[in-house]
Amino acid sequence: MKDSSMWKSGSTDTTKIGFVNRNNQQNHGTRGVSGTDHGQVSYKLECMNKNCGHVYGANGTDIFQRKCPKCQDGKDGIEY
DSSP states (O other), X not given: OOOGGGXXXXXXXXXXXXXXXXXXXXXXXXOOOBOSSTTOBEEEEEEOSTTOOOXXXXXXXXXXXXXXXXXXXXXXXXXX
């Protein structure tokens, strides 16, 4: 398991560690890995829905609207 001190918050509300979006996806921060959108870094997200808990990566610009790839038919995650 990675040391939690490696994970950092972003500068916006949606990229802060602990942010939970409208689809119940919680942000666990970034390690600075490049995302797939121009100028973005990826963030580690976790589905908080009961019986799921899927963990995946997403661009910072997508966090506010992301759906879980496992239980909500969201886009596949990216490297985080």
